Amino acid sequence: MKNYDRLIFELSVKGRTGYSLPKCEINNYALNDLNSTLLRTEQPDLPEVSELDVIRHYTNISHKNFGVETGFYPLGSCTMKYNPKINEEIAAMKAFNSVHPLQSASEVQGVLKIYYELQAMLADISGLAAYTLNPFAGAHGELTGLMIMKEYHLQRKDFKRTKVIVPDSAHGTNPASASICGFEIIEIKSTQEGTVDLEQLKLALSDEVAGMMLTNPNTLGIFENNIIEISKLVHDAGGLMYYDGANLNALLGKVRPGDMGFDIMHINLHKTFSTPHGGGGPGSGPVGVKEFLVPYLPNPQVKLLDGHYYFNWNQDSIGSVSGFYGNFKVWLRAYVYILTLGKENLKLVGEYSTLNANYVRVNLEDDFYLPIKGFSMHECVFDGLKDQSSGVTTLDVAKRLLDYGFHAPTIYFPLLFHQSIMIEPTETESKQTLDDFIAVMKKVAEEAKNDPQMMKLAPHTTPISRIDEVYAAKKMILTYKDYLKENR
Amino acid sequence: MFKYFPHTEADIEQMKQAIGIQSTECMFQAIPSAVRYQKDYHVPSSMSEVELRNHLEEIGRLNQTKTIFSGLGAYDHYEPSVINHIISRQEFLTSYTPYQPEISQGTLTYIFEYQSMITSLTGMDVSNASMYDGPTATAEAMFMAEAITKRKKILVSETVNPNVISVLKTYAKYKGLEIEFINHKQGSVDLDDLKLKLNDTIAGVIVQKPNFFGIIEDYQGFSELVHANNSLWIINADISTLGVLRTPTEDDADIACGECQSLGMPVAFGGPYLGYLAAKKVHVRKMPGRICGQSFDRNHLRSFVLTLQAREQHIRREKANSNICSNQSLLALYATVYLSLMGPSGLKEVNELSYIGAHYLYDQLIATKNFTPVFNQPFLKEFVVHTHLNVKMIQKQLADHGIFGAVHLGDFDERYENVINFCVTEKRTKAEIDQLVKILGGLS
Structure with missing residues (x-):
């Protein structure tokens, strides 16, 4: 078929x-x-x-999809690691699927135990005091975290703090979340080395700044080596530090965001903690905070007293951000993942993911332009082909990779470069897989020189070829009814 | 070696050599030594699968699974066996957002089908690809109203489920929007109170059907008022009930939103569920989230692709309509497969069976004299009654018989002291209902 x-x-x-x-x-x-x-x-x-x-029908259309189990999926910033099967098995258990969210705490001690223990483990892993598991996704976690930041300033009666600093290398969700939380955004430019420019930061800081959002390692895969000073500058100006946990995978076993001075962060459980991405979701975006911000966590929280878990509604809380308790079966999977790895393997995740990214980087440097030299963390970013004389673009490279059975890396992000190719090979990929990928990337670079026309028309072997995106936007055929109307 | 890490000693050596480092430590030199983490996490040691299964089964035993006789946003409908087999296929489960349409037509096809089914159920023109849950979908509808009208105030019926209202309040507070409530009259949103509160600061009006009391509200005369005020008319409706109930479009709504958990998704302690958001076509550019459209590839094969992306955060950044990125795509597949299996007749039958069971239970409960009607209004699958008995005692008695029900509305709002909720779906047998009535009728 x-x-x-x-x-x-x-x-x-x-x-x-x-x-x-x-x-x-x-x-x-x-x-x-x-x-x-x-x-x-x-x-x-x-x-x-x-x-x-x-x-x-659904089996046949599934065959037109590429998943992590199909092949290498080096989509930068998305941490497409293996999604363990045992997690799925546990998430399918009746004991977890048949409990109603409005049952009393005494009847759902099992799920509350998982909630409580997982938030405590995440807090320990990130060097913070406590977590809410209620946010549904990374961006939802950002919004929740920024609400906490805003509430903190409001309760201190510091009403001037209406601005949030976001570096130009940040994920697009950062400024979008800040805007939805009613903040003004101050974007600061990165240095030549791709890191936060301390002088720019100093200029941006004032008593109107509520805080700064930062991803570390940043979206270039580079660790912000001035992080201690950045945190200090922001704190001295009365702001809070927000950590975008999208790139947390690199740090497991190496450094904790709380220790670097971050006050609030979210974790994408569908990235670092192995839960499946589901064609776009469901994810889960727990938010952790330092002790002084715990009262502002969303309602309800789960607490433990004398061996009994209970729901807690806090007066100072920002309120509810979800109908119930977030994507329970997603955070259940993350709990199983952490127990599977255990402390001895969890600390190796940063080591191996970083090793893989650096291995890919050094092997591709001859063929792809590396705008910023030096070690990568868990991902590396190239600015297109080294030799761009044939007119072959990053888009063409990405499409050609599909012909060779690889998912494309993230492309045209970060926005700092015109031809970004962002490669994230997670710790679950073997050297053999990386060698195969490297060989294909080199071959593609060669093809770009010898047969640019073929590259422009790639992919050639996928279920469909390149799509007319302009037609889609112009015609706006968004339902079957629209389709029938158009083809009447 | 650990099963998820393929790195052998020899691999690591060769990779280090290629990178040109003696030790992997070199790669981490940018991390200030003062903050390097040298300890072990406070996490248990690695568990084998055998140990894990035992451990999680033990935790599972701390949960009490019951025969479910309440709803309020989480409904115990029948889950067709087929769905889990389909959504567990790795092609759907382990892929991500369809950024590369050439190898994502599976996902894009079902999103297109999902959008088609949501628009058909609501009567609306366009739907996005999914939202987190019903409450956050309603909050996004509120933001749409602000963006479209450039006004800052929202009227919300106090008959909307408090779990939705509390999310609206949180979202509104930090965005700088104001919420005012419309009173109810006999359990339904009050048209006269709406008249009183409508003015040129109102961006939109949000109502819910069936509402917090299970009542099917009648919106005759509402949309004319709201539209005359140039505000948006927003209806939150449990999607399953739209298989039979008057659609938001028939009620002349501009935006329809709500929860899709009722499409056979397990109650699963509240998630993952699925929110939907649909609107008139004129508002499509103000919608948040992914939208899939039909196009053609180079060989003129019909194909699907994410479209109108200029609305989204990865392009517009702080000017985006919304920050939503990851959504609930796999649950949109769940809903699509469910609706394909049920078709129009199955969805109708689910509502009919639920209606019959709920009305039978209602009459039987009133007949026990332990319960009295609160409102005399039409309902579908859930309803509220007043009791003179102690609510905690009722809940305890039910729990002892393995039943979850009689959720106390007074726990949400003190005005509803001794008002309790019951819900019946097609899964509840007559014998179960009779047993429930016997227990409750025998109390004093």
Whole structure:
């Protein structure tokens, strides 16, 4: 079924069904007893298909997807490491799937124990006091963390602090989160070496600054070696330090954000702690804080007293950021991952992921332009092909990689360079895999010189070729109904 | 060696040589020595799979799984077996956001199907690719109203579930928006109070159906008022109920939002669930999150791709509509597979069975004389009743019989002292309902 290209709606035949429900055992009641003005007038356009139709359709479209188990997935900043199977097995247990979020604490001591222990382990791993597991994703964690920052200043009656400093190398979510939290953004330029410019920082600091958001190692894969001084400068100016945990993988076993002076941080459990990315989510973005910020964590928190776990609602809290307690089955998987690795392996994650990134870096330096020299942490960033005379771009390189069975790296980010290629080979990749990838990258660089036209048309072997993105944006065919209208 | 790390001693040696370092320590020289972490984490030692299974089973036994007779945002609907098999396929589970459409048509196809199904259920023109949960989707709808009208105040019906309201309050506070509540009359949002509070500072009006009391609110006359005021009319609706209930579009809404957990997703202590957000096409550029559109590839094959990305944070940074990046994509697949299996007739049957069970339970409970009606209003699968009995005692009695139910609305809002919630889905048998009634009828 290589060329399978149907939509589920196109398999629909009136009268088919894919479900079975219990027979009604109760007489004398019917939905039509409701006033007809409360009911919809037409039935929804949902497909009518058999169970096997559904299974074949989704199996066939799945074959057009590339996952971590398909092959190497060096998507920078996304930490596409192996997603262990035992995590999935545990997350599927009835004891965890069948508890209702409004059951009383005494009936859900198991889940509360996991909540409490996981937040404590994350706090220890990051050098902070306590965590909330309620935020749903990294960006949601950023928003939560910034709310905590804002609340801290508000409760101190320091109302002037309306600005947040964000380096130009930051993830796009940082300024977006700060803006949604009602902050103004001060963007500061990086140095030639790709790190925070202390002079720029000093100029930006004032009594109007609530704090600074920083990723370390930054999005260039470089450790901010002035981190102690940066923290001190921000703290001396009365601001707080926010750590974007997207790149935490590099630091496991090496250094803790809390020790570097960060006051608030989020962790992307779907990155560093191995939970699957699910085609875009669900993720999980726990937020940790130093002791003095614990009262501001979102409600509810989970606490322990005399062997009993209970929910706590705090007056000073920023409030709720989720309907219930976040993506429970995601943080459950992270808990299993930490116990699987244990303290002896957890501390090797930073070591091996960094070793892998540096190995890739040194092997590609001859063919791809490395804008900033020196050691990488867990990822390395190139600025396109070293020889760009043929007009082959980073996009072309990325597309050609797909032909060779690799997922493309992150491209055109960070924005500091025009042709960014951001490669993150995690610790779960072997030297053999990296050698294969390096060989292909070199081959692609060669092809760019010899056959640029072929590169421009890549990929050639994937289920579809390059897509007309302009058509999509112009036509805005966003539903099957739109599609039928367009093709009437 | 550890099973997730493939590095042998020989590999490490060769890699170090290639990099040109004696020791891996060299790679970390940028980290100030004063803050280098030299200790062990306070984490247990590595567990084998055997130990892990035992450990987690033991923790699992600390949870009490019950027969579920309450809802309030988390519903115990039937989970078709097929879904877990599909969403566990690694191609869906372990991929990420479809940045490379040439090798992501699986994900993009189901997002397109998901958007199609959400728009069909709500009657709206466009849907995004997913939101975190119902409450945060509603908060994003509130932000959309602000962005579209450039006004800073939101009216929210006090009949909206307090779990939604508390998230709205948090989001509004830090963004600098103001929330004012519309009173209810007989359990439904009050049109007269809305009239009183509408003015040219109001960006949008948010209501919920079925509401916190389970009531199917009737919005006749509402949209005209809201639209005459140039505000946005936003309806939060449990998506499953839209299989039978009047759609947000039939109620003339500008934005529809809410929770999709009711599409057969396990209650799972509150997550992961799935929020949806749909709107009229005119507002598409103000929507947050991913949106998938149809296009063609170079060979004119029909294909799908993320589109209108200029709205998003990775392009617009601080000018983006929203900060959402990772979403709940795998749950959008769950919803899509569920709706494919159920089709229009299955979804209707789920609602019909839930309706019948809930109304049977309601009448039986009232007949016991331990419970009295609170509002005389239409409901679907959940409802509230008042009791003169001690609520804690009722809950304890139910728990002792392995039942979870009678959630106390007074725990959310002191005005609802001794008002309790019950919910019946198609999973509850007549025997279970009869047993519940027998227990509750025997109390005094």
